[in-house]
Structures are given as structure tokens and as C-alpha cells.
Amino acid sequence: MVVLSAARWLRSRLTDRFWRVQEVLKYARHFRGRKNRCYKLAVRSVRRAFVRSTKARREKKRFLRALWITRIEAASLEHGLKYPAFISNLVKSQVELNRKVLADLAIYEPKTFKSLAALAQRRRQEGFLAALGDGKEPEGIFSRIVRHHY
Amino acid sequence: VAKTSLTSPPWPEVPKLPDPVEEAKYHAEVVQKVNGMISAGEYGRLFAVVHFASKQWKITSEDLIMMDNVLEAECGDRIRLEKVLLVGADDFTLIGRPLLGKDLVRVEATVIEKTESWPKINMRFWKRHNYQRKKIITNPQTVLRINTIEIYPCLS
Secondary structure, three states, X not given: OOOOOOOOOOOOOOOOHHHHHHHHHOOOOOOOHHHHOOHHHHXXXXXXXXXXXXXXXXXXXXXXXXXXXXXXXXXXXXXXOOHHHHHHHHHHOOOOOOHXXXXXXXXXXXXXXHHHHHHHHHHHHXXXXXXXXXXXXXXXXXXXXXXXXX | OOOOOOOOOOOOOOOOOOOHHHHHXXXXXXXXXXXXXXXXXXXXXXXXXXXXXXXXXXXXXXXEEEEOOOOOOOOOOEEEOOOEEEXXXXXXXXXXXXXXXXXXXXEEEEEEEEEEOOOEEEEEEEOOOOEEEEEEEOOEEEEEEEEEEEEOOOOO
16 A cells, blocks of 8 residues: 555654764864863854854965065065065066065075165165156166066 | 255265166176076076966975966976066076066976865854854865976076
8 A cells, every 4th residue: 555654653863963963073172171072062162163264264364464574574674675665666676576475585595685675775776866866867777667578 | 064954955865876888888797697607507406486376486396386276287287387587596596577588487397186175164153143154165276396497598
């Protein structure tokens, strides 16, 4: 005979509660206190940890950029230039290196960083002369804009 | 005449630039020297700054690079990285404005593996509003090995 619904004595029981609980507790094992053992406390801590990690991924970029800027500032001060002067003159000389690479060069390639600082200093002097000399002197060599044809 | 606060301008005295003719001679000499060094091969390990996958990398030979996106090349393909911003050795550096010429530098790389990243968890939660969303994201990643960086003596 055809039976469309299950009989009344067949109840559905949850058999994998252990594994569902372990899925959450595995992310809480390195926490401090009872929240690494008790499910009720762990659920809340794990949820906050996930939310904080998503927000931190966006702030990591800001934090790293500030770190690079600090390092470049320290390195350029060693060569007698301040950070805004260094960056603005590099950009005006059409050198498009970003702060991450400049910080790496300042750490691992000191001679290259010194040459970049000298370039920025020279471009700065040419900028001053162009501003103060009222256009009668010849233009500086490092202020020429290069146009490429690729 | 006595010096007052208005005798000289408030900005520092700018030193004169060196004579342009002498400068041109000095520059030509330096360029010739560097050209000679490159053609004689008197450099050790070269490093380069390359713009690739919308990021700038400082690379040497035998370097591993991981990009957070897909590259349309099979595993084992040799790739030439154009868009070189800077090349340097121990005694000289070639700075591009902004890029160096393709006939000056050659950077070769091989695609080693194409995988997915570790499962990152994206969770949003508003308290007291019964709102939480959990998403697991795996970004595709590509690993490249930089084989060689070569420079050719064609400075001018």
C-alpha cells in the first residue's frame, strides 16, 4: 500500500551535534578562559573574532601604508631631505615608485635610495631656481618632462 | 649697512646649479662608464622593480612571486615582464622615467602553480538585530618564479 507521510513513532533525532559544536570550537581553541571550552561562550567570541578579522583586513592596508611612510621619512632624513620634499620631487621627476618599494629599497638597497634622494634634492633646487629666477636662466636638466612612445 | 630682518629674503639662499656644458660632459662620461661596465659584465646580482598585476614588486633572479588573481597562461609557460621601473646592481642603478625601455632590460619568469588561497572568512554582524552573514572566500592565486634579469648596453 502507498504511504505518503512517515508514521508517528518515527521521530528525527540530531545525530551529529558533536561535529557541529566542534566546527565552532576549533576556531576558539587558542582563546583564554572558558570560551575555549564552553560552546555558549565560544560562539559569541568566535563571531566577534570573525567580524574583527574582516574589518582588520581593510585597515591593514592603511596601517601598512603609514608604516612605509614612516620608514621612507626616516631614510630620507638620514640623507637630509624631508618626506614631503622627497616624494613630491620624485613624482615631479616622473619616477613612479610606490611607497612599498621605496621602503624596501631604503632597507635593502641603501645606495639606490641615496641616489634617489640626490635626484629629489637636485629637482628641488631646480624648482627653486625656476620659481625665483623669473625664467631668464635656462631650464634645469632634471625638470625636463620625457614623453615616451611605446 | 646693518643687517635687519628684511635685508635678505626669508627663504634660504639657493646655491647656483653647475655649468650646463660641464654637466653634459660629466653626464656623458658617467653614461659611457656605465655602458662599459654593462658590456664587460662587471655586475653581480641584478635587482629590478617591476609593475605587474597592478602592484610593484622588487625582484631578483630565483625569486618567487604570488599574485592574488588569475593569469591566462598555463603552468610552465615562460613570461616576459615588461613595465620595468628600476634596475640596479651593486655599483649602478638605472632609474626609468617612469619605465625603462624594452630593449634595455629583459625580465623572464615561469608560471609555477595556480591555486586558491586559504579559506578566508567574511562575517558581518549587527548586534540586537538578529543579523549575521558568513561567507568563505577563496581567491585564485598564481605563483611565478623569476628566472633571469638581463640588461643590454644600449644607453645613450
